[in-house]
Each structure stands twice: as structure tokens, then as C-alpha cells.
Amino acid sequence: MAIEVFNRYEHKYRLNKEQFDEIVKVLDEHMTPDKYNKDHKPYTIANVYYDTEDNELIRRSLAKPEYKEKLRLRSYGVPGHEDKVFLEIKKKYAGIVNKRRTTLKLDEAYEFIKTGIKPVEQDYMNMQVINEIAYFLKNYRLVPKVYIAYDRLAYFEKDNPDLRISFDVNIRTRRFDTGLEKGDDGEKLLEDGVYLMEIKTAKAKPLWLCKGLSRLGIKRESFSKYGTEYTRYIRKKHNNTVIPYEAPQREEQKVHSSIFETFKQRRLSHRLAV
Secondary structure, eight states: OOEEEEEEEEEEEEEOHHHHHHHHHHHHHHEEEOTTOGGGOOEEEEEEEEEOTTOHHHHHHHTOOSEEEEEEEEEESOOOTTSEEEEEEEEEETTEEEEEEEEEEHHHHHHHHHHOOOOOOOTTOOHHHHHHHHHHHHHOOOEEEEEEEEEEEEEEETTEEEEEEEEEEEEEEESSSOOGGGOSOOEESSOTTOEEEEEEESSOOOHHHHHHHHHTTOOEEOOOHHHHHHHHHHHHHTTSOOOOOOOOOOGGGSSOSHHHHHHHHHHHHHHHHO
16 A cells, blocks of 8 residues: 655755756765666656645645645656556645645446545555545535646655755646646646756755855755646736735645644754754
């Protein structure tokens, strides 16, 4: 059973080719490439992002609330209908990302999202996560909105799998034929020569990494692939105008569950440790 649950900080950076080449030299001293990055060659990740008809989830996210959530379907490469993929629910509260995902066959995932009916339990599924996603699907009427794929090079710190750094390039998107099985082509999201770096850790960044980022002038910034794509899409559709988001009155959006209390405690612990 593939059970993956993450609670961590995710910090993003946009690098040019020179910065990328130099920071990789630093990483090679302290980190090891992901097992799928043989000979430092990237692998392809594909995603379908789901949202309401009026794009409530991404509009709320772009308003930068303290709490936000989203649902996406992910594959590594282009899957067939019987191949296994990952259905993920991702939440962010007070700067900490909580990601929970379960393995499903592609057609099982499509049917679950469309109907809200939980699939028959199999040994490769995480039923706790499926229950959480079922609740999510009850609260939102979701449809596939956008396909986003990219090529990734990832590293783990030696003897410390908590620290993960990834580089995404050739980010491409499409709002037609959004199925994962329909190929990984699309319109480029960023200009050539731009690398999106993500540092993912539940702890403070190590000193060697902070020194490397500072020396190369690499600064953290807010960036969302889906958010960037949506903003571009809306600007084209509405003559370069983005409509402000007004939050609906949803009881389930109130920050009240135990998961948020956990986030608060982790955030406090992190601050005390720094």
C-alpha cells in the first residue's frame, strides 16, 4: 500500500540557468539525486487540478487566506486507464503544507471524483485518505479544470530524507483534453531558461544550504503553477482583468479541526528551534 502523508514547509524560488548550474554543484556535495533521476535526467510529473465551475478553490487560494485546500490527480509519465496514479488532497495553513494521497487506478480515480462514491477497498489504497477525499467531494462539486505537466530533477539530503529539493522545468499546461492518459503536451507556462526550485522540509534549512542560496542571490518568492496558469487564463478571457475573490460563507472552511491545531504546534516548535 502506498501511503504518503506530509507535513512540511514548501519554499519556492525561480532560478535562471546560471543560478541552477551553480546551486546544483552545492547540492551534489550534500545531497543525492532521487532514484528516478538516473544520470541527472529529469522525469515527468503530470497533474489534473480539480475545481468548481466558478473556480472557487483557485480564486480563494490567490486571495492568500490563512487556510486553503485543493485536489489534484497525479501520475508519473503518461498512464493507461488501468495504471496506478495518485489522488491527492493538499491543505496549507499558517505556512505549513499537509499533503495526503492514495494510490488508485486511473479509471477508479476518475469514477470516484465524478460520483463521490468510494471505490471498493484494495490493498494499494489508503482508505483513511479516501474517506477524507470523499468528504471533500461532498463539499465541492468538482470538475477537471487544467492539466499541468513538468520535468523534475529532485534531491534528498544524504542521511536525512526530510530535506528534499526539486527543480521543475518545461512546465506546460492545457485546458482541453485534461485526462492524464491524453499525452503530456501543452502550452509553456514560463519562458525558456527558468527553473522552479522547491525546498521541502519540516525543519529549518541547514546552514550549508542557506549560505549557498545567499551567495548566489537566490531569493524565496510566492509561486503557484495552477495560480499562475489561472491568472494568465483569466487575463486572456477578460481583457487583462482579474476579478477579485469574495469568500462564500461555508461552515466547513472555518479553522476548527485538530489538524490545524497540529499545524499551530508544529509552527511554534519550528520557531523555538530556530
